[in-house]
Amino acid sequence: AxxxxxxxxxxxxxxxxxxxxxxxxxxxxxxxxxxxxxxxxxxxxxxxxxxxxxxxxxxxxxxxxxxxxxxDQDSPGEPSLLEHERRFTHELSSGERLELATAPGTFAHGRVDHGARAMLRVVESVSQASRVLDLGAGAGLLGATLAKRFPEAEVDLVDHSASAFASVQRMVELNGFDASRVRAHLASVGQAPSGPYDCIVTNPPFHEGRHQNRTLVDEFADSARSRLARGGTLLLVANRHLGYADALRSRFAYVDVAQEDTRFRVWRAKGVR
Ligand SMILES: C[S@@+](CC[C@H](N)C(=O)[O-])C[C@H]1O[C@@H](n2cnc3c(N)ncnc32)[C@H](O)[C@@H]1O
Structure with a gap:
């Protein structure tokens, strides 16, 4: 070995x-x-x-x-991913607080990503959601925000990273969510539960290692496309310089910009093509 x-x-x-x-x-x-x-x-x-x-x-x-x-010696015991976890609190605009803990290797370890922060303003204004999917959940902040806003909603948080999966499990535990309602999945976005979901949120990656890869969004958009319920909404945040309009318009009938600032654009897509 x-x-x-x-x-x-x-x-x-x-x-x-x-x-x-x-x-x-x-x-x-x-x-x-x-x-x-x-x-x-x-x-x-x-x-x-x-x-x-x-x-x-x-x-x-x-x-x-x-x-x-x-x-040279016998194998030691299994190390815990949470040995070096970083805890932090995020306050929602409602004043409610979300407790988060990231394991090493989780995206935006110990902090809220700038893109996620831009996305949160839109996510916090979602008026209704009963089945939520957070694709590429990282520490789970986007899904957690919706789980808090809609206590009856079922929320699936999917990430292929073991560190992110452990962090989402901690998020569920720290906020006292019922793990049968707010569910962590260790899976690639293509293997996410099939839904359908009336609200899908994602902050997709555009780096593979140190290199930019603008096609990573395709896997996320395909996954969302096949899981979005009729009448459902996909919210996707991306750096403004990433031209994702085509990737979304080829898959969804109605695509607009829900919000943008100098760095980020939050796309809203509905109506699967
Ligand atoms: C930009 S981060 C966003 C994390 C979190 N949603 C946030 O906003 O802070 C993208 C996440 O997608 C995950 N990811 C990347 N490719 C993936 C794939 N093919 N399937 C599942 N998760 C993936 C990464 O592990 C990472 O946690």
């Missing part, structure tokens, strides 16, 4: 991933870790040595290196 990984963005996520790798590997197996000097790959050797035992550098090129660590 062998595990290969690249350096994750945050130190907390790195710490969790290394402990998880040590837990998953049998004694004598190897972890291969690649990273750039500016990501801290050099100082990682010390951490790896403490966790695994022996460490060697097998390749160095253009400030990047590959480290191989061999697990």
């Amino acid at each position: 062998r595990i290969a990984m690249v350096m994750p963005r945050s130190k907390e996520e790195l710490s969790w991933r290394l402990k998880l790798a040590a837990h998953l590997l049998p004694k004598g197996a190897e972890l291969w870790l690649a990273g750039h000097a500016r990501e801290g790959i050099k100082s990682c050797a010390k951490t790896l040595r403490a966790l695994f035992g022996s460490v060697t550098t097998v390749r160095t090129k253009r400030h990047c290196r590959v480290l191989v660590a061999r697990l």
